[in-house]
Amino acid sequence: MDLIRHLQCFVAVAEESHFGRAAQRLGMAQPPLSQRIQRLERELGVRLFERTSRQVTITKGGTLLLDEAREILARSEALRATARRIQEGRTGLLRAALPPDLAGDTVAAILAAFRHRHGGVELELQELTTADQLAGLASHDLDVGLIRHPCDVAGLELGPVQRHELGVLLLRDAPAARSGTVPLTALTGYDLILFPRAQAPAVHDDLLTTCARHGYTPAAVRHGQGPSFTRGLILSSRAVAFTSRDAHPAQDPDITWRPLTGAPLTLRHSAAWPRGRGDAAALAFADTVTDALAATATAGGDLPPTPLHLRPAAEYWI
């Protein structure tokens, strides 16, 4: 049952005290109006009107419900008005997402800066993995996000790609922690704690491929992400994890963070929104995120120049 439409009928009949006039006001015929009132009465289990051959009067129960009905109709109208304002880009709600392991200070900076820039827009911010963000952007349940690369960017527009160099978290007294920077080969024998693959499969695979390319193939990959879980594994089971410097609490007595020699591992981010749907609010959020990340990003553009050897099975040639 379309409750809103039925309540409109109820209110109209109550105000006109006459089925014919109410029908006229609603722009409909009288029989379907009577049917709607009967249907609503059945649905609510309350008799709303007393009908005589000449007139219609509202019952006591009907009177008690009339105010509620008017309130629902007013709210429904407000909802439509807000929707129209959002459509026209004047104000409304921006549905945005950030990845789960972003540093808390960065999240706070993004929220503060966005509020400052775009106070009129209500920000509904969620913590979502890249995979969930891509699904949300594709279904238009999400207006803008911050995604990790590589991922499937079909149908998206992207802000500038920013890099965050990853270092290694390991036991303070581990042999590899003695030097200032740690070569990946020095991690041989350690398990690797890594975010669950489903969160960003290509980023996950890319990290493992790059580790292998630089001489580190973990004996086992343990999927986990929470700081406590990661800390527990590092303390107790000969494992290491990769994070950017700003995501690591510096005061940990047992665990230390070291840069990797040659900075082979990076996380790459960019803001993303569905192609052609970047309204002012979405673009402002994208800029805010980019600015907030710039403070911690590695300078020097998106990618270090590495050769890329196309093989004949590529079929294309550039």
Place this chain on the structure above:
Amino acid sequence: MTENKARTRGRVHAAFAEAGVTGWLHAVDIDSGAQLDAGADQPVVTASVHKLCLLVALHQQAEAGRLDLSEQTMCPPRDRTPGPTGLAAMLDDVRLSLRDAAYLMMAVSDNTAADLILERVGLDAVNHTTRCLGLTRTRAVHTFREFLTLLKEDTGPGGPEALADPRVIAGLRVLDPAATNRSTPRDMTRLLAAIWRDEACAPEHTAAMRRLLGLQVWPHRLASGFPFDDVHVAGKTGSLPTVRNEVGVVEYPDGGRYAVAVFTRASSPAAVLPPADAVIGTAARIAVDALRARRD
């Protein structure tokens, strides 16, 4: 039955996800018409898969007497359509017949050979061929040279290394089905079925086409899903940055024959991505196994 289909479709999608790709598949039992649809009507970029449409157009023109497949054509080394195989990779003058150019186009996806044939056949004829076979969503809008020029323009001066930049990938026109040579998985299985049922041309011509599809050298995609010496796989691949496609026919010794079209797009722009190639075979195998289970 429907529940089984849903389960099979779920397994196909799970295989795609595991390989880090988004994929669309259509598989058809050529004789019974039984089918499996996992995104069969998705508009996709064909890339070199469109060489199959060109091959059919070439044979239809030969059948109509408009050209002779053994006629010789000259291919000078200058200004060849670029590519990593065949004539495109050779350095000296080559003289060869149209049908040998067709062999290179199908066996090693030779871009120069494809444009050599396309010059003789014409883009309109390719579209006429696919339209007449009922492939309503298949269309060639440019030659392979134009196609590669577009790719090069959008990649920019950085060369292939620039493909590692997600913004470059997001801006490639050749990855947009609306802007380039395109089709759907269902259209492609329809084309394959027409070749295998001798409906695309006279039997001597369809036999020649089936032979060429069987001579394709790449083993890493569709064929990798059928590691059985008694099962024959014939197909044509297509590739672009992040795109890996293959359409082909799998034939079992009991007479079962299945047209399969798989189009994928990888999350990673890496040039070498073995799981993304192999999942084309894996997904095709899941589909063909399901179609075969229903034969009994």
